[in-house]
Amino acid sequence: MAHVVESKKACTVNPLKMSQPLGASMAFLGLDACMPVMHGSQGCTSFGLVLLVRHFKEAIPLQTTAMNEVTTILGGYENIEAALLNIRKRAAPKLIAICSTGLTETKGDDVNGFLALARQKHPELADTEIIYVSTPDYVGAFEDGFKHAITGVVKSLVKPLPLVQDQVTLLPGSHLSPGDIDELREIIEAFGLKAIVLPDLSGSLDGHIPPDWRGTTLGGTSLDDIRAAGASSWTIGVGEQTREGAEALQAISGAPFQIFERLTGIEANDRFLMRLSQHSGRPVPAKYRRQRSQLLDAMLDGHFYTGGMTVAIGAEPDLLLAIGALLHEMGAELRCCISTTQSASHALLPAETVLLGDLEDLEQGAKDCDLIVTHAHGRQAAQRLNKPLLRMGFPVFDRVGNAHRVQVGYRGTMALIFEIANLMIEQIPHHHADDWPLTPEARRAALARTAAPQSMPPSPLAEASA
Amino acid sequence: MSVSLKAKIAEVFEEPGCDINQGKSEKERKKGCTKQLSPGAAAGGCAFDGAKIALQPVADVAHLVHGPIACEGNSWDNRHSASSHSQIYRTGFTTDINELDVIYGGEKRLFKSIREIIEKYDPPAVFVYQTCVTALTGDDIEAVCKRAAEKFGKPVIPVNAPGFAGPKNLGNKLGAEAILDHVIGTREPAFTTPYDINIIGEYNLVGELWQVKPLLDALGIRILSCISGDGKYNEIASAHRARVNMMVCSKSMINIATKMQQRYGIPYFEGSFYGISDMSETLRQIAKLLVQQGADAELLDRTERLIEVEEARAYKRIAEYKARLAGKRVLLITGGVKSWSVVAALQEGGMEIVGTSVKKSTKEDKEKLKEIMGEGADAHMIDDMTPREMYAMLKDARADIMLSGGRSQFVALKARMPWLDINQERYYAYAGYEGMVELVHQIDRTLANPVWQRVRIAAPWGDDGETLGAVAPTASTAHLASVAAKAMGLEPEEVPV
Numbered sequence: 001m002a003h004v005v006e007s008k009k010a011c012t013v014n015p016l017k018m019s020q021p022l023g024a025s026m027a028f029l030g031l032d033a034c035m036p037v038m039h040g041s042q043g044c045t046s047f048g049l050v051l052l053v054r055h056f057k058e059a060i061p062l063q064t065t066a067m068n069e070v071t072t073i074l075g076g077y078e079n080i081e082a083a084l085l086n087i088r089k090r091a092a093p094k095l096i097a098i099c100s101t102g103l104t105e106t107k108g109d110d111v112n113g114f115l116a117l118a119r120q121k122h123p124e125l126a127d128t129e130i131i132y133v134s135t136p137d138y139v140g141a142f143e144d145g146f147k148h149a150i151t152g153v154v155k156s157l158v159k160p161l162p163l164v165q166d167q168v169t170l171l172p173g174s175h176l177s178p179g180d181i182d183e184l185r186e187i188i189e190a191f192g193l194k195a196i197v198l199p200d201l202s203g204s205l206d207g208h209i210p211p212d213w214r215g216t217t218l219g220g221t222s223l224d225d226i227r228a229a230g231a232s233s234w235t236i237g238v239g240e241q242t243r244e245g246a247e248a249l250q251a252i253s254g255a256p257f258q259i260f261e262r263l264t265g266i267e268a269n270d271r272f273l274m275r276l277s278q279h280s281g282r283p284v285p286a287k288y289r290r291q292r293s294q295l296l297d298a299m300l301d302g303h304f305y306t307g308g309m310t311v312a313i314g315a316e317p318d319l320l321l322a323i324g325a326l327l328h329e330m331g332a333e334l335r336c337c338i339s340t341t342q343s344a345s346h347a348l349l350p351a352e353t354v355l356l357g358d359l360e361d362l363e364q365g366a367k368d369c370d371l372i373v374t375h376a377h378g379r380q381a382a383q384r385l386n387k388p389l390l391r392m393g394f395p396v397f398d399r400v401g402n403a404h405r406v407q408v409g410y411r412g413t414m415a416l417i418f419e420i421a422n423l424m425i426e427q428i429p430h431h432h433a434d435d436w437p438l439t440p441e442a443r444r445a446a447l448a449r450t451a452a453p454q455s456m457p458p459s460p461l462a463e464a465s466a
Numbered sequence: 467m468s469v470s471l472k473a474k475i476a477e478v479f480e481e482p483g484c485d486i487n488q489g490k491s492e493k494e495r496k497k498g499c500t501k502q503l504s505p506g507a508a509a510g511g512c513a514f515d516g517a518k519i520a521l522q523p524v525a526d527v528a529h530l531v532h533g534p535i536a537c538e539g540n541s542w543d544n545r546h547s548a549s550s551h552s553q554i555y556r557t558g559f560t561t562d563i564n565e566l567d568v569i570y571g572g573e574k575r576l577f578k579s580i581r582e583i584i585e586k587y588d589p590p591a592v593f594v595y596q597t598c599v600t601a602l603t604g605d606d607i608e609a610v611c612k613r614a615a616e617k618f619g620k621p622v623i624p625v626n627a628p629g630f631a632g633p634k635n636l637g638n639k640l641g642a643e644a645i646l647d648h649v650i651g652t653r654e655p656a657f658t659t660p661y662d663i664n665i666i667g668e669y670n671l672v673g674e675l676w677q678v679k680p681l682l683d684a685l686g687i688r689i690l691s692c693i694s695g696d697g698k699y700n701e702i703a704s705a706h707r708a709r710v711n712m713m714v715c716s717k718s719m720i721n722i723a724t725k726m727q728q729r730y731g732i733p734y735f736e737g738s739f740y741g742i743s744d745m746s747e748t749l750r751q752i753a754k755l756l757v758q759q760g761a762d763a764e765l766l767d768r769t770e771r772l773i774e775v776e777e778a779r780a781y782k783r784i785a786e787y788k789a790r791l792a793g794k795r796v797l798l799i800t801g802g803v804k805s806w807s808v809v810a811a812l813q814e815g816g817m818e819i820v821g822t823s824v825k826k827s828t829k830e831d832k833e834k835l836k837e838i839m840g841e842g843a844d845a846h847m848i849d850d851m852t853p854r855e856m857y858a859m860l861k862d863a864r865a866d867i868m869l870s871g872g873r874s875q876f877v878a879l880k881a882r883m884p885w886l887d888i889n890q891e892r893y894y895a896y897a898g899y900e901g902m903v904e905l906v907h908q909i910d911r912t913l914a915n916p917v918w919q920r921v922r923i924a925a926p927w928g929d930d931g932e933t934l935g936a937v938a939p940t941a942s943t944a945h946l947a948s949v950a951a952k953a954m955g956l957e958p959e960e961v962p963v
Binding site for chain 1 (some may be wrong): 553559
């Protein structure tokens with residue numbers, strides 16, 4: 001419903017957006033025994049690393065090809081080669097996943113060519129899978145990088161296999177937390193289906209204590225599982241960003257797919273469970289029928305505080321739709337919607353416009369709103385405007401437990417509604433004796449003394465009987 | 467690389483204030499002082515990161531990053547440098563260039579961005595940071611800044627330190643060069659006193675400068691400018707009128723101190739605010755140099771008396787922890803904060819240093835370390851420790867606590883060992899006498915937490931969830947049923963006869 005407007009400003013102030021390579025790296029972090037690499041200057045990796053560490057409070061394996069000016073101009077083959085050999089020697093990953101950056105894309109490095117050459121020259125690399133995706137910093141945003149990474153993994157590793165009827169592939173969008181993924185897997189398994197999740201951040205960034213120190217990711221989708229996705233009978237995508245990956249899977253294995261534009265909100269989850277039931281031939285388990293009923297009750301309890309509220313949201317497209325649509329269903333008005341990049345999701349958003357802009361735009365738009373929803377960088381704006389901030393998306397560096405925040409499924413939707421309603425309850429004003437002053441006109445009228453009352457106003461009762 | 471940037475890099479590689487640098491041959495010096503980065507095994511920021519770290523604490527200036535979204539979008543608002551006045555330094559400004567800017571050049575967008583910032587925010591100056599992509603496509607930020615400064619009548623300072631020029635450390639120096647070339651000496655202070663100093667290389671992280679400033683205030687010493695923590699553009703512009711420069715972190719902005727000595731004859735010394743004896747030594751040095759420069763000699767006495775009072779108070783407060791902390795073994799992995807000054811502080815608290823990183827330390831730093839740690843110091847100096855080695859050391863309990871930067875925290879936490887953040891992302895201030903008491907307090911608070919015993923409890927079952935008696939033998943539980951039944955009155959109670 002919303003139409004998309006691009007910002008006319010030359011200068012971005014307080015960025016909402018993050019770069020493609022960072023999104024791609026996050027996707028790669030959901031693959032088991034993997035070492036993601038940014039092909040660029042070491043700062044590209046360093047910035048991304050710090051942000052991921054601060055959000056997940058976890059060690060993040062992320063490497064760089066450490067390009068300098070000379071190697072950039074002469075081409076990065078030697079750096080890629082050295083990086084592959086070094087990483088293989090030091091961290092022994094099963095998979096090295098490389099994404100490009102603005103620097104190497106400006107130069108125009110042919111990384112696929114480099115990789116073929118490196119494999120030829122170094123047969124010892126045969127024990128390591130290597131994948132590459134192109135993600136220039138100056139195109140798209142975080143979500144696009146994540147999307148391309150998934151498509152890249154599918155295209156390079158999945159092969160068609162004989163069909164396994166009770167196996168499905170789940171492609172979660174970048175806006176889903178490890179906790180969200182766990183929730184969806186549990187739901188799918190409740191229908192007797194096995195889910196291959198790609199990428200599976202719930203295995204790597206769910207904050208667990210591994211038995212020993214590893215230089216690579218601590219879990220996630222294994223290479224075997226990625227390959228086995230070629231046998232899945234169905235692909236479930238969460239968020240428009242997963243469409244490209246689902247289509248790639250279909251092109252390889254023929255598996256039909258369905259993209260759920262969101263799994264936050266009652267109706268979307270009804271559809272999800274309905275389709276799982278049809279696909280598995282099993283009834284919807286009692287547990288979820290009960291949860292649905294709990295969600296209904298939560299919506300009723302929460303609506304008192306969300307009805308009529310005005311909201312300013314800054315988020316990547318799929319998250320914007322998930323949270324925005326839920327708020328809309330709970331009676332909120334989406335007065336200001338800021339996003340980062342083009343997406344089919346924007347067309348579904350129940351708002352007038354979506355501005356591809358920054359947090360300065362959000363701060364402007366939030367001035368007459370009751371609630372600000374965006375990532376942790378919105379804290380400055382919220383403080384200046386003295387408005388409540390609901391931290392959503394990536395990064396949330398000033399809160400712990402981000403990995404375990406659930407906002408999908410009936411249960412996650414319920415938790416989110418409670419969170420929002422509780423925030424709004426805190427904002428309920430305490431009134432004072434002089435909160436409702438009369439207008440000067442009314443006060444004058446009350447004080448005015450006329451000589452004698454001319455006549456009583458006709459009583460409505462008398463009029464009716466007349 | 468532009469000719470000017472090349473010349474600048476060559477210039478910062480020639481450092482008269484650095485003994486190592488002066489000990490090198492002409493050819494060696496040209497290579498610079500940092501090792502070649504190794505792809506696939508590198509960590510740490512780029513030159514742009516370094517320049518931004520060095521200059522962003524100038525609080526009343528708009529910091530505009532000219533480049534694609536990664537450079538600012540992925541990094542802004544991530545340090546705890548504090549300001550007592552303007553907050554505009556915390557606002558992220560970037561040209562966020564797109565594909566067309568890469569192809570056609572981004573200079574117009576940069577110029578328009580500067581105009582938008584001045585129109586909307588009106589800061590006393592704009593700092594413009596070059597990045598890799600725009601340097602590669604040849605955007606001439608120096609020309610754009612010059613034009614914008616003329617057009618808008620406001621200083622617009624180019625900071626030419628694209629990421630691919632080198633590591634973070636080089637960026638610190640290139641940032642410092644921008645200050646030297648374009649800022650210092652461009653304004654006059656309203657008045658001067660014989661007690662005016664500059665503090666260089668202090669970033670006021672979590673407000674640490676304010677742990678030191680009251681000491682200086684009490685002595686009547688004025689911080690004419692701090693480069694760059696809690697910095698004001700006009701103060702830095704008038705820094706050339708100070709009597710003495712204090713250099714805080716030896717490797718980050720030494721070029722400002724040496725060049726101000728050459729240009730304005732301001733003597734400098736290298737000091738530290740970390741550690742009690744270091745803080746005292748710093749106060750003595752400031753007083754000594756100020757007196758040399760013409761301040762009243764009685765400053766020396768007042769300084770000694772203040773030191774006496776402050777040291778006695780700090781030691782007394784630390785002594786309260788000594789009983790609990792004596793003999794605790796510390797693994798110290800640090801970059802920015804100088805190892806030796808923290809080592810001295812920890813020893814004051816009775817702790818033992820079982821290892822300290824010297825990767826970023828200079829030869830002098832290492833000498834000082836040896837002096838402080840005494841015999842066997844070599845064995846405890848770690849040049850380059852992999853996370854795996856750190857993990858093993860903690861897991862084998864060869865250390866009780868690790869103090870390090872945020873990036874290696876999980877090495878300790880995953881080994882279920884205490885860890886304390888001592889780098890730029892920390893929340894506590896550790897400078898001066900107050901700060902050292904705070905550090906010891908934080909170490910105590912960390913070590914004393916009973917959570918360490920709890921998280922080390924092994925699960926009562928094995929990896930399979932069954933062994934070690936987790937699954938009870940299915941012996942008869944019938945007697946429990948009858949007890950329950952009796953309790954609920956379903957069966958008559960057995961009455962002993």
